[in-house]
Amino acid sequence: MHRKPDVRGIKETEQPERQFEKGEYQEHWMEEFLATSQNLVFLTGKDGRILYANRAGDFLLREWGLRVGDKLPQTIENPAKTSISRGEQEELELRVGEKVFLLVFHPVPEKRYVTICGFDITKQKRTEEKLRKSEEKYRHFAEQAGQFILDYDVKTGCFEWAGAIEELTGYSAEEFRKFDLHTFTKHIHPEDREKALEAHARCMRTGKKYHGECRFRRKDGSYICVEGTGICLRDESGSVYRVLAMVKDITDKKLARERLEKNEERFRLIVEQTGQGIYDYDVFADRLSWEGAVEKITGYSCEDPCLASKKLWISHIHPKDQKRAAEFFGKALKKGGKYHQEYRVERKDGTYAHVDVSGIFLKDKAGRVYRLIGIIKDITERKLSEEAIRRAEEISKKEIHHRIKNNLQVISSLLDLQADFFRDRKVIDAFRESQNRVISMALIHEELYRSEDVETLDFSAYLMKLSSGLFESYRVGNSKIRLRVEAEKKIYLYMDTAIPLGIIVNELVSNSLKYAFPEGGEGEIRIQLYSMENCARNGDSGGTEGDMKKGRCCENFRCLLIVSDNGSGFPKNIDFENPETLGLQLVNTLVKQIDGDIELKTNGGTEFRIGFGKAK
Structure with a gap:
């Protein structure tokens, strides 16, 4: 249970917390918000006494063996007093067991108390430590x-x-x-x-x-x-x-070819000392000879017959790299010149090494390639380091999407709570519309967080979730309105296109649900998403294949989004390209933002067509 400040036994001049009880924090909704917050919240007087702690704050009270009314530990009391004396925000990192918290002290000098907000940054610290170790290893x-x-x-x-x-x-x-x-x-x-x-x-x-x-x-x-x-x-x-x-x-x-022609032995010694191997391939005889640190890289000696020909060497390449390596070599052999490739090779002990193979094809007087000379080096550690960095980047991006999604959900909840304080239907509807816009953005970040690809979004799957949520939100009391979604699978969009497009769908579907069907009216709302190359064979909302290809939204765009209904139609007195309503203003602005185009058709209902590009 969260607790209000205990003011018993404190003189009148030492009761700044009475202002707290009489002020804005007394409001029930704010108390509940503070009490149920996952972040730690404390209120302390200038003497360091704890006046309030929310439920999350109980964790620290138990660790300290304290309760409301007791004085803060000295390590916490000092920055609290510094904050209120200076009138400035202070911060402190606090480690409790395996957890790490960031405590932020916000002074309220005129009321002579300090609010302390605590944020769990344990995951962040662990990520930073992993990155530090990774960077140290890489250096x-x-x-x-x-x-x-x-x-x-x-x-x-x-x-x-x-x-x-x-x-x-x-x-x-x-x-x-x-x-x-x-x-x-x-x-x-x-x-x-x-x-x-x-x-x-x-x-x-x-x-x-x-x-x-x-x-x-x-x-x-x-x-x-x-x-x-x-x-x-x-x-x-x-x-x-x-x-x-x-x-x-x-x-x-850079100087490999010149050095090979002038002094091959000297080059072999240099390469061997740097942990690299040298290969010499006779094209006509299909004979492969080795020198240098080949045994260190592969486990086989330079004289081992297992590496004596191109065919035998290719048999040691990882099955997933084998076809690519063989094809690349074949093309390079025909072209001549420099040769460079990376792949995995099976060592003698059965493990695999990442190798960098480079060289140069030599031609005879007739212009035929007769020889390939080059070096091979083990780049396994470099590849492992690159993979570690890549994974660290993905983890960081996923964490960012997760945090943004959580923050948007908090905003949505706050809008929902605030709407409860109003009775005006228009005000309540405005709050709900704003909430749906926030939810449409939060859904995108949730999908990116759960996806293996943190850069692009499967917009078809997202469209199903978004439209279903909107339909349930607005259809209360009218089960005669039907939803039909026809979305081509695997249309992937980058986030800077997906977020505006999600808000556009939210606005258009909301308008249809609110205005297209009079109370108790029956009808259908239809959402279609196609790549332009598939538009003709899928047809459109009641039109022919020829109709599907007509209109400026089908020109110079890779994707087409159609939102339509068979309701009462779009009002003739409204210019949808220069509207006065916020929803349609948003639609036009966001279409321009994604470099798209929008058309309105009003034959037997309302149909918006939006052409856009940038599909992955």
Whole structure:
């Protein structure tokens, strides 16, 4: 049970909580909201005494062995007093057993008390710890592999570097930490700088993975060829706030052909010392020979007959990669030139290693490919690290969708609670319409949270849930209105299209349910969703195949949404493209937002057609 403040035994001048009892918190709905909140809520006086605790707050009271009326523990009392004396919000992280809470102190100086809100951030802390360990492991791997990692905070412009910095650049780690984006750019070869900056800008603009090569000036003035690969992390607003990248020296790779022609033995020694293997394939004889760290990578010695031909080598490739690898090799063999591929190879002990295989095809005077020479290296640890980062990103995105969905549900509940305080039917309807709009958005985040793909939404399945919910909400008292949904399966939309489209469906179906059928009237509301290539064979709402293809909404769009009813028809005195009602204003605005088009047909009822693109 939540408890009101205990004011017994306190002097008149020491009873700020009386204002609490007489103020807005006395309202029943607010008390219930606080009492049932999953977050901890406390109210304390300036002397550190606990005046109020909600049900969730009972957990901490039990841990502290306290009850309402007792003084807070010293670690909590100090920031509470600081907050009220300064009149500023204070924060404190509190660990209780395996749980971690963020306590936020909100002072109310004129009433001489402090509200304390506690949020369970245990999952967040665990995620942060996992990411920290993952990043530590990745940095260690980069250092051992002769690479370095950069971590760029876009908002602050700060860089963090780790790995084999001195080995690659000649600068000490301390010197390199002073590098910012401008300094790093100045070290790129002038002929490569513009291309590198364009690639960086494109990555920041689109959020896609970054991959590029350039020449980098070392401390001694010499240049090395480096390859950079990275990812952009986005915040809830979709803005890139962080860039993670790995930079490695590819000078040897760039000069591989020249070095092979001049001094193959020297190259073999270098590659062997870096943990790589060398292969030499005679195309005409179908003979494959190996040198270097082949046994370390595969478990087989360089002389093992199991690796003596192309056919035998392909038999060791993972079954899921085998066809792709063989086809790629066949195409490369016909084309000639450089060769590069990644796949999984079965080791001698039965386990699999991810390998990077690169080389160059040599041609004879007749222009025929006769030989392939290259290197193979084990990239298993890199692949595992990339997978760990990918999974961490997916977990973070799912958590974001889950939190947004929960917040929207809280808003919907608050609207529902607030509507109970009104008797005016129009006001109540306005609250319900707003609530349905919020629910339509919450459904999208719930579907994305439950989906394996956190980027796109199966809009057909979402449409069924949304329309059914709306139908149950508005059809109370009239069972003669029927709902018919015809949605093509597996139409996937990105969130920036799905949310506006969900609100559009909400508005149009709500209008049909409210206005298309007089009280007790009978009729049907129909929702159709097709990709344009399937429109003709599915037909439309009573029309022919020719009708389906007519209209501007069927031109230059990949998908078509139709919301129709056979009710009393759309009022002739309303211009649906310039309406005065909020619902139709929303529809027109959101159609423009998704770069779509909308048409209204009024033959035997009301029919809205919306053409849009961006289907996955």
